[in-house]
Amino acid sequence: MNLSDRIKIIISENSLKQKEFAKSINVTESYISKLLRGESGVSNSTATLIEELYGYSIDWILNGSEPKFSKKNNTKDFTPIQRKIISDIEQMDESDLIAVKAFIKSLDAYKRSFDKNEQ
Template sequence: MHSLGERILYIRKKNKLTQKDFADLINVARSSIGKLENDEVSPSAATLLEISKAFNVSIDWLITGENYSKNNEIIKYTNEEIVNIIENASDEDKEFIYMFFNKFKKLFKDN
């Protein structure tokens, strides 16, 4: 499976779901499923999250094809370690981190 659409199709077929049933589970229109499976459109962050939760697959796997199960994901850093990394970053890196998190926050807010 080389594409995100192929992985979405794989999940749907593995679970023996129609496009309508799959769409209902992840809260999207049925017409969107074919477009997602054929890589005609990209899913929103919210849709990726819904698929991940509904079928216990990692978002990483959906996007890259690696780390299939969410159970295989390892939290690499504690909150304290993350704070230390940011505190020790250069001003330029801090600015990048700030911009990244604001864009990430906006992405989830818009969906």
């Protein structure tokens, strides 16, 4: 498995679009396209950022060496959708975070009212 295959796996397992993945690691979409075509490599700093955001080990990203997930990063225990949500939240500004918090509170209130109705 080559680097482009590993990048495709990261994008796929995290339910990302190339544009979203590029934005999350602060690179251009054209850079991601080059990676996917095997025309470019990944620097250590970019691999480190991918490890921090998505939990894949630097050695696996760069060389395909197992283990696939970093032992120092607990995101390996998250599902791909959980990792995607965390990545999205990390990119939000203050007003977006306030809105998400309000949504979570309203969802909790809804669940509690639903539980009371069942009793």
